[in-house]
Amino acid sequence: MNKQSGVFPNNLFILKLVFRICPGRIAAEFLLKAIGYTAWVFYSIVLVKYVLHAIETGQSFGEIALFITGSALFFGTCNWFEQWVETSYKPKTDALLFEKLNGQLYDKAAQVELACYEDAEFYNRYTMAVKETETRASSVLETTADTVCAVIAGIGVMVNMYMIDHWVILFVLSPFVGKFLFGSMHNRLLYARDQESVSHRRKLDYVNRVVYLQDYAKEIRMSGIFRVLKKTYEEGYSGINTVVRRFAPRVAGVHFWQNIFTFLVIFQGVLLYSLYRTMVSRTLEVSEFAVLTSAMVSASWILIGLSESLIKVFQNSLYIENLRGFLSYEIKMKDNPEGPAPAKPVQSLELNRVSFTYPGASTPVLRDISIRIEGSEKIALVGHNGAGKTTLVKLLMRLYDPNHGQLLLNGRDIRDYRLGSYRALFGTAFQDFRIFAMTVAENVLMRQPVTAADYHCVRDALVKSGVYDKVASLPKGIDTVLTREFDEDGAVLSGGEYQKIAVARAFAKEFEIAVFDEPSSALDPVAEYGIYQSMLAACQGKPVFFISHRLSMATLADRIYMLENGTVIETGTHDQLMALNGKYADMFRKQAEKYAEEVGA
Numbered sequence: 388m389n390k391q392s393g394v395f396p397n398n399l400f401i402l403k404l405v406f407r408i409c410p411g412r413i414a415a416e417f418l419l420k421a422i423g424y425t426a427w428v429f430y431s432i433v434l435v436k437y438v439l440h441a442i443e444t445g446q447s448f449g450e451i452a453l454f455i456t457g458s459a460l461f462f463g464t465c466n467w468f469e470q471w472v473e474t475s476y477k478p479k480t481d482a483l484l485f486e487k488l489n490g491q492l493y494d495k496a497a498q499v500e501l502a503c504y505e506d507a508e509f510y511n512r513y514t515m516a517v518k519e520t521e522t523r524a525s526s527v528l529e530t531t532a533d534t535v536c537a538v539i540a541g542i543g544v545m546v547n548m549y550m551i552d553h554w555v556i557l558f559v560l561s562p563f564v565g566k567f568l569f570g571s572m573h574n575r576l577l578y579a580r581d582q583e584s585v586s587h588r589r590k591l592d593y594v595n596r597v598v599y600l601q602d603y604a605k606e607i608r609m610s611g612i613f614r615v616l617k618k619t620y621e622e623g624y625s626g627i628n629t630v631v632r633r634f635a636p637r638v639a640g641v642h643f644w645q646n647i648f649t650f651l652v653i654f655q656g657v658l659l660y661s662l663y664r665t666m667v668s669r670t671l672e673v674s675e676f677a678v679l680t681s682a683m684v685s686a687s688w689i690l691i692g693l694s695e696s697l698i699k700v701f702q703n704s705l706y707i708e709n710l711r712g713f714l715s716y717e718i719k720m721k722d723n724p725e726g727p728a729p730a731k732p733v734q735s736l737e738l739n740r741v742s743f744t745y746p747g748a749s750t751p752v753l754r755d756i757s758i759r760i761e762g763s764e765k766i767a768l769v770g771h772n773g774a775g776k777t778t779l780v781k782l783l784m785r786l787y788d789p790n791h792g793q794l795l796l797n798g799r800d801i802r803d804y805r806l807g808s809y810r811a812l813f814g815t816a817f818q819d820f821r822i823f824a825m826t827v828a829e830n831v832l833m834r835q836p837v838t839a840a841d842y843h844c845v846r847d848a849l850v851k852s853g854v855y856d857k858v859a860s861l862p863k864g865i866d867t868v869l870t871r872e873f874d875e876d877g878a879v880l881s882g883g884e885y886q887k888i889a890v891a892r893a894f895a896k897e898f899e900i901a902v903f904d905e906p907s908s909a910l911d912p913v914a915e916y917g918i919y920q921s922m923l924a925a926c927q928g929k930p931v932f933f934i935s936h937r938l939s940m941a942t943l944a945d946r947i948y949m950l951e952n953g954t955v956i957e958t959g960t961h962d963q964l965m966a967l968n969g970k971y972a973d974m975f976r977k978q979a980e981k982y983a984e985e986v987g988a
């Protein structure tokens with residue numbers, strides 16, 4: 388990801404992408420620039436030369452006027468074309484490019500392993516790549532077309548100047564030095580400044596997001612967290628300020644020299660030099676003086692434009708590096724696209740001496756875990772907070788790969804299977820579920836419902852999770868949009884009702900293995916019991932893993948694994964563990980006593 392690809396390949400990468408999406412846009416951009424530079428050269432050199440020559444050779448006013456009117460008509464038509472491209476064609480194609488490029492970024496983001504979201508460098512690159520997509524693609528197009536056309540126009544103007552005076556084109560180098568040398572130094576400084584600010588900017592973005600999202604609104608109002616958020620915001624803001632202040636003297640110095648070389652040297656230099664040849668050494672005609680000074684102004688602006696474009700080419704390249712780095716990021720969790728799809732139904736699932744440490748962490752979260760589940764066993768994972776239960780099911784679903792040991796499905800290492808078909812085996816419900824600002828049906832199916840069977844499946848799943856009556860009472864039933872993010876008529880449900888909708892996702896899916904990670908944390912005891920009954924009924928003949936802190940639910944399991952500090956400390960049926968009288972039995976009794984107290988109170 389840190390390999391530098393080079394300016395040319397980076398810009399070419401974007402051009403190829405754009406060419407695949409919208410080749411007409413490249414042609415339009417080149418045509419626009421060609422028209423612009425042609426007009427420039429025409430008015431500053433060709434027209435001046437023609438008029439002076441026509442006057443000297445005694446052409447009639449009518450002939451000169453015809454030439455000028457013809458050229459005005461030609462450039463007027465070009466101007467109409469420019470307007471159309473700028474106001475109609477470009478905004479349309481910009482939106483298309485943005486949609487397609489962002490689509491690629493989102494596809495990649497959905498594929499990279501979860502560990503990437505915990506890697507700050509990766510996250511910075513991702514946010515910069517997404518932030519820049521909208522502007523960079525059109526900037527690359529513009530600068531490439533500008534560079535090519537400016538080179539051609541610059542050569543044309545310089546040849547004209549060279550024909551009048553061989554030495555005068557030496558002055559032309561100065562804007563190049565100014566813009567290109569000092570300008571690229573300037574941009575490198577700005578880029579370094581941006582890079583250093585990115586972690587501070589992320590703090591600002593985070594606070595912006597938290598303050599804006601409804602999910603946090605309640606806690607912000609009911610606690611002192613807003614002050615902490617404000618402090619985080621101020622830290623981010625002052626971090627950016629510190630970086631800007633540190634870079635300011637260097638940025639100002641480089642900018643000063645850039646202006647001297649870009650404007651002063653060429654404008655005053657060529658004027659003095661041509662005046663000397665016209666007035667003192669008398670080696671230049673007044674008409675040549677006029678053409679030369681007019682060409683000098685043109686050449687300066689063309690070269691300034693060219694060096695600006697070249698700087699932008701380099702600047703774009705730095706940002707494209709992020710985009711390419713992200714898009715070409717080699718996913719560490721290896722898929723085996725040629726591998727088999729797992730055979731159904733699942734015969735066995737086994738963790739064989741599995742250990743796991745989160746990327747960047749030093750202590751293992753799971754150590755030497757061995758679990759074997761056969762046929763349709765129902766397994767409960769229990770233990771105190773942080774024991775490693777959720778991590779274990781994340782390994783089961785291959786969201787992470789273990790550092791040591793193996794996971795075997797039907798006796799075969801799960802890494803041998805196609806990742807997509809392996810993950811498709813699972814029906815899941817998590818404690819940290821998310822509800823999307825979409826319809827109930829889409830939230831349950833996790834895709835658009837198309838057929839009558841889809842709608843039937845959604846209804847059935849909602850009945851099983853115990854929330855159908857509530858959904859049916861909403862004005863648009865299962866087509867009601869959840870949350871008011873985009874829809875003023877969107878439904879706002881209770882935490883438990885949302886959770887039941889999330890659980891319905893598992894019921895709506897044709898799965899082979901069920902994983903329920905505390906799917907009932909927001910439910911009252913009656914609803915919890917009901918949902919567990921439904922879950923186990925829906926999973927008849929299929930293996931189930933469930934995590935629950937309420938050990939009364941664990942009694943429904945065929946086998947219980949009690950975890951502590953990442954290891955299995957007790958295993959057996961509920962009766963066996965109670966008879967063992969170990970930590971499970973202790974925890975169970977304490978929960979039962981607490982429940983009795985609450986009921987008695």
Ligand SMILES: Nc1ncnc2c1ncn2[C@@H]1O[C@H](COP(=O)(O)OP(=O)(O)OP(=O)(O)O)[C@@H](O)[C@H]1O
Pocket residue numbers: 505745746748752770771772773774775776777778779
């Ligand atoms: N993404 C992560 N990166 C680093 N450490 C993590 C990550 N996720 C969890 N951990 C650590 O792994 C340990 C086990 O977490 P895990 O979520 O598996 O526990 P759990 O038994 O499911 O807890 P709970 O009952 O509270 O849900 C915790 O100490 C946690 O700090």
